[in-house]
Each structure stands twice: as C-alpha cells, then as structure tokens.
Amino acid sequence: MKTRVFWLLIFTLVIAMGCGGASRDDNTLIVWHWMTDRHAAFEELAARYEAQTGVKVRFELYAPSDIYSQKIIAAAQARTLPDIFGILDKKKVVAAFIESGFVLDLQSYFAADERAWERRLFPKAMSVNRFEAKNSYGIAPGIYGVPIDVTNIQMIYNKKLLKKAGIAKIPQTFDEFLEMAKLLRIHGISGLVSGWGEMWMIDCFASNYAFNIMGQDKVMATFRGEVPYTDADWIKVLDVFRRLRDAGALAQGIVTKANKYAEQDFALGRAAFAFNGSWCVNVYDDMNPDLDYAVMMPPLVNPQRPMSIWGGAGSSFHVLATSPNKDMAVAFLKWLTAEDQQTFLAERTKNLPANRYAAKTVHPVLAAFAANMDHTTHPTIWPVNEQFVVTEVFDKGIQAIIIGERTPQEVALEVQKVKQREMEKRRLRARP
Amino acid sequence: MNSLAQKKSGLYNLRDKSENFLFILPAVAIFAIFYIYPFYKIFNLSLHEWNGISLNPTFIGLANFQELLRDKIWWSSMGHAAYITLMALTFQNTLAFALALACDREIRLKRFYRVVFFLPPVLSEIVVGLIWRWILDAGIQNGQQLGLLNHLLSSTGLPHLVNNWLSNPQTALTTIALVHSWKGFGWGFIMLLAGLQTIDHQLYEAARVDGAGPWSVFKNVTLPMMIPVILVVVILTILGSMQVFVLILAMVSQGLVYHTEVPVTRILAAMTSSGRFGYACAMGVMFGAILVAVSFAMKTLTDRMKQL
Numbered sequence A: 001m002k003t004r005v006f007w008l009l010i011f012t013l014v015i016a017m018g019c020g021g022a023s024r025d026d027n028t029l030i031v032w033h034w035m036t037d038r039h040a041a042f043e044e045l046a047a048r049y050e051a052q053t054g055v056k057v058r059f060e061l062y063a064p065s066d067i068y069s070q071k072i073i074a075a076a077q078a079r080t081l082p083d084i085f086g087i088l089d090k091k092k093v094v095a096a097f098i099e100s101g102f103v104l105d106l107q108s109y110f111a112a113d114e115r116a117w118e119r120r121l122f123p124k125a126m127s128v129n130r131f132e133a134k135n136s137y138g139i140a141p142g143i144y145g146v147p148i149d150v151t152n153i154q155m156i157y158n159k160k161l162l163k164k165a166g167i168a169k170i171p172q173t174f175d176e177f178l179e180m181a182k183l184l185r186i187h188g189i190s191g192l193v194s195g196w197g198e199m200w201m202i203d204c205f206a207s208n209y210a211f212n213i214m215g216q217d218k219v220m221a222t223f224r225g226e227v228p229y230t231d232a233d234w235i236k237v238l239d240v241f242r243r244l245r246d247a248g249a250l251a252q253g254i255v256t257k258a259n260k261y262a263e264q265d266f267a268l269g270r271a272a273f274a275f276n277g278s279w280c281v282n283v284y285d286d287m288n289p290d291l292d293y294a295v296m297m298p299p300l301v302n303p304q305r306p307m308s309i310w311g312g313a314g315s316s317f318h319v320l321a322t323s324p325n326k327d328m329a330v331a332f333l334k335w336l337t338a339e340d341q342q343t344f345l346a347e348r349t350k351n352l353p354a355n356r357y358a359a360k361t362v363h364p365v366l367a368a369f370a371a372n373m374d375h376t377t378h379p380t381i382w383p384v385n386e387q388f389v390v391t392e393v394f395d396k397g398i399q400a401i402i403i404g405e406r407t408p409q410e411v412a413l414e415v416q417k418v419k420q421r422e423m424e425k426r427r428l429r430a431r432p
Numbered sequence B: 001m002n003s004l005a006q007k008k009s010g011l012y013n014l015r016d017k018s019e020n021f022l023f024i025l026p027a028v029a030i031f032a033i034f035y036i037y038p039f040y041k042i043f044n045l046s047l048h049e050w051n052g053i054s055l056n057p058t059f060i061g062l063a064n065f066q067e068l069l070r071d072k073i074w075w076s077s078m079g080h081a082a083y084i085t086l087m088a089l090t091f092q093n094t095l096a097f098a099l100a101l102a103c104d105r106e107i108r109l110k111r112f113y114r115v116v117f118f119l120p121p122v123l124s125e126i127v128v129g130l131i132w133r134w135i136l137d138a139g140i141q142n143g144q145q146l147g148l149l150n151h152l153l154s155s156t157g158l159p160h161l162v163n164n165w166l167s168n169p170q171t172a173l174t175t176i177a178l179v180h181s182w183k184g185f186g187w188g189f190i191m192l193l194a195g196l197q198t199i200d201h202q203l204y205e206a207a208r209v210d211g212a213g214p215w216s217v218f219k220n221v222t223l224p225m226m227i228p229v230i231l232v233v234v235i236l237t238i239l240g241s242m243q244v245f246v247l248i249l250a251m252v253s254q255g256l257v258y259h260t261e262v263p264v265t266r267i268l269a270a271m272t273s274s275g276r277f278g279y280a281c282a283m284g285v286m287f288g289a290i291l292v293a294v295s296f297a298m299k300t301l302t303d304r305m306k307q308l
Helices: A002-018 A036-053 A065-077 A091-099 A107-120 A123-129 A159-164 A174-186 A199-214 A216-224 A232-246 A259-267 A280-287 A326-336 A339-349 A364-371 A388-402 A408-430 B002-045 B063-070 B072-103 B110-122 B125-135 B148-155 B172-197 B201-209 B214-242 B246-252 B263-272 B277-307
Strands: A028-033 A056-061 A146-158 A190-193 A271-277 A293-296 A309-319
Touching (some): A028 A065, A036 A056, A123 A146, A146 A339, A146 A364, A174 A190, A190 A259, A199 A232, A199 A309, A259 A271, A271 A280, A293 A364, A309 A326, A326 A339, B002 B277, B072 B110, B072 B172, B072 B277, B172 B214, B172 B246
Parallel strands (some): A028 A056
Antiparallel strands (some): A146 A271
C-alpha cells in the first residue's frame, strides 16, 4: 500500500511540475504570426539577424488566421503572449489588447533620431497603428505597432478575356462597367468575382461606394446615428448591388464564395474582373503564372467625388509591454522594416513593403497597387466605426439584394430599424 | 481496553477512507478541472459583458439571456438546426437502416459495401464540404457548367433543373442537410448493422416456421429487437446534427443571408466578429441546456419503450 501511495505522490508531483511555465533563453525573441506565405522568408531573415547581432529570433507560425486570432486571445487570458505578436483583427480588438496592458507604446522609439524610423514607412501604414488624441476607444495617444507590409483592395481585370469580348478600354464609370458586363455575358464570360461569402469583403466593396457617393463625413455621421440608412445616398449604395445583379455582372454563387475560391476562379480565367487585395499577386502567381492581368480602381458611380479604397498596413507586429526583452524586440522590428529586409520580403513574398524606399523594385502589378496607396482608407483609422450587429444586417441585406430576395429600400429600412434599436440599447447602458 | 480497541478501529477506518479518497483524487481533480470548472466558467461569463481580452468583465446579470430570448436570428438558427436534424433522422437513418438490413443478408461483396458505406463518416467535414462544393458549383465557363451535378443535368437533357444549389434560399439549407445526411449515414449504418447481427437467427427461423412473411418478420422480430439500438442512433443523430457547422462553413462560407445559420455559427459570429464573448457564452449555455433537455426526453422515451 505504501509503495502505491508513494508512486501516486510522485505522479502528482510530476503532473504539478508539468504545469509550470517553460524556461526561456534571455537572448531569444519569440514572434507569433499567421502568415504561412511569409514564414520561410521570416526564418531566413531571422538567421541573418542572428548572424549580425547574435540575437536569436524564433518565428512561430499558427495558421489559419482565425485559429491564430483565437490563440492570441487565449494567450492574453493566460498571460503567455510572446515578445512580438500580430493582432489580426479590428481596431476595437487591438484597443482591448492595449487597454489590458499587453501592447507597448512605441511613440518614443519612433520619435528618436528626428523620426527617422517613422519617415521610412508609408504614412497610411503607420496610421493603422496610431491612436490619436481623444480617440473613440479611450486609448492613450501613441503608436502601438510596426507595419511590415502594406496592402490595398482594388479591381483586377483579365486582359485576355476583355480582348476576347472586344473590350479595348477599361471602364471608368459604373455605367460603363455594367455595359461591359453585358458584353462579356454575350461572349459567355462571367463579369465580377469576389469572396462575398465573407462579410468583410462585401462591406469593403459597399464602403468604397458609400465614400464615392456621399463622402466620408456623411458615412461617419451615419455611424454616429445622425443620418439614417434610409437616406437617398445609402439607397444608392445598396442599389449598386441591384444594378450589378440586374446587369448579370456577378459570377454565379458569389454570395457564398469564400475569397480563396474567387481567387481560383479569376486565376483560371472564369471571370473577367475580380475585387481583391494586393496579396493576390502572390496567390495568382502560384495558381496560374501565365495569367495576364492588371489593376484598376473600382469604377465611379459619382464622378464628382474620388473613390476611396480600403488599404493601409497589411500586417503589423506589436511588442509585448511586459516582455523583459522589449528593447531587443523593438530593435529587431526596426531592422526588419529597414530597406534591405523589406526589399527581400517584397521580392520573396510579392507583398507591398511598408518601407517606401523598398517599394521601388516590386512586381509591376504590385507597383500599380502601390500607386493608389494615397487613395486608401480603412475602418481602423476612421474616427468612429459602425456596431457589428448593424454591419451584419447591412452586409446580409446586400446578399439578399444580390439573390433577389429584397429591394435596396427594404434592406435600408431593416438596417435603420436595427441601428435605432442598438442606439437605444447603448443609451440605456450609458445611464448611471 | 474496549474503548482503546474502538479508538484503533476508528483510526483504521479514517486511514482507510483517506487512502480511498487519495486514490480517487486524480479522477476527481481531472473531472473538476476539465468538466466542472469550464462549465462554471462559461455560465459565469454568460452573466458578464466581456470582449474576450479585458481583465475586468462587467457583470450584467441575466441581460444576455434576456437579449437572447428576443434574438429572432438565434431562434431561426435553432429552427434551421432542427430542420437539418429532422432530415438526418428521417432520410439519413432510413437509408442507414435499409443498407444495414441489406448487408446483414448473405449477399455478394458484403464486406466491400460495408467499407464503402463507412467511408463518408471517416472523411473530415471540411473535405466533404469542399468535395460537395465542387459537385454543386454553379459557375459557368465557355458555356459549360463547372459543377458536376449541373453538368450532368444539362448534358442529360435536364437543363431546366440546373440550379444555384448553395446560393438559392429555396435549396441551400436542404442541400446542406442532404450532404450532412450523406456524411453521417455511415455511423448509423455500422451501429444498426452491429445491432442486427446480435439478433438470434433462431427467432427468424421460428417466425418463418409459424408462417410469417418478410414484412411480418421485420415488424414483429427485427424492429422490436432493434429498438434500443435505434434509440441510441436517434440520440446521437440529434446531438450530432444540432451541432453541425464545419460543413456549413466549408460549403457556404459565412452563410447565405441568414438562411444557413445554425446555433454554432451564431456562437462563432458572436465571439469572432462582434467580440461579445459573454453573449456567446449565454448562447452556449442555452444551447447546451436545450440539448440536455432533448437527451433527457429521449432517455425517458427509451426507458418507456424498454418497459413496453
């Protein structure tokens, strides 16, 4: 009996020891990320950094991206975040990480040497990581992340298919685009394909046209509850999707298509136009290296106002505020965003570099994407964001318009109803 | 002397009990850590407004549950899960039972069929979803249907039946339910076949000697003997079908409007898209309670059937 009790105690002790945290090397930085396509390049850069400085950098890949997002939330709860990590989520989530004391404010590091580090990077990429004074999240003003690449989302067209349909000039206005879609249809070619089974992609397309039709101020006023969704301009935004449907401009099954399938369709020449981000250069190159394509801005509904596209920092890294190696982590990120490393990353991964000097030598399609960086905007830099519940009803409403289930007016009414309900709920919660 | 003996015996009892307790301690600890604590934590979080990251969730009492009771999309998602379950209970289990009956007889290639019928459940739901997505694709290239089903329909003189199966609100949920049934019937098949093989063949022979025909044998011998197995299959089908979601994500991504929403996709959306972990936990608690209630109802039914 005594022997059994002894072994039981040993077993309990072993289990208890196993629950302890793993020991770590003081000269090693741990980086968590989700970028499958960039992992090999990161590892190569880590080896170079170790050779230059003696500091070991261990990149740990957790994919796919939704699993990664859950992992960092779980790690935050368990206080086991690494020295450097990315937050692949909305600004609201980034703000929650900052508020809970997990993210280091890099303002002082960027301000050093007369802002030399900051001036090397695209301003649009920096703004994603910046929290201005009096921001709506209540976060202390500062710069809380380092962009490692930039991205934007535009329209892409297949040159061969347009030529086949006898189209020589790319559309500038939305009406021209619809006419072209009809022409393509006559030739048995699908018009536009995109991953509109993913709500954020529908939201991105709709937001482009909301900015084009009514401008940023009115969009923000709507989010604040000052302009109703039943306003004529919002009906016009929703009507864009009805018009696309009526012209037969959308690929079959677009509303349930994940973006990877939409990318496959475009790469295999099943649609003449795609709505996709600059990361597509890498994807298309893998799927069909012979694909002959180019980039264009989404055609304008309102020629009086410019088109604003979603863009900014593609991926950013944050430094753990409580890391004992935080200075070492910042030094590594500074090195990673220097011209040589950024050029290497851009060449290897076909992503737009965050360093403006490294963007000169990229793939021609990427250069075309980069040319429109000045027209980018993103929910993460807007002064106010719409509540998720309202956005969900709006995006699902667009799906309903595309499948012919609802009219733009019906969707607008429904969205406004939800908006009012949510605002009322907020008002009640704000009461002392 | 007597009291000393009593004392000693009491000490022995105490020691004996503490030793017994020590032996069950690991099991109790594991059960408490991995079952009781998570359940308590989820229930506790359902009473809070929490974004999943903040260190201080705000206590809001039963507000999440009150909101959930009024959430029409949540209840319609429950309806969709119930529809998928109903399809699985009828179509999937009837098919499983019919095939199990066929394979229980002396037929050629019996083992081959058993392996083939058990293949779909072995495949991952993601793989099944992707395969069926390709089969049901509604895309067209150079006038040719890209999806296998639509291609077959158009090339066999049935072009009027060509459909956008997953993007049409009339067909999307039924299509998902049928694919789910296709994926799941193998489990029912194996369990029902195992049940059929436990029935004593002398019972069949006796029934035939008494002049019973095939239908009478099935109704009076096979079915009554199979009731316990059928009820287990029914409970497992309900629990499995109500919780379907990977297949839905693989087939229709984030869903077709709200036509393909089920409770688990709503929980996922509350956690990942809106960051409302407290609300998601409330959904989880309510959904769990409903499933437990259904399981208890089925258990009661099983006991009554056994008595009969």
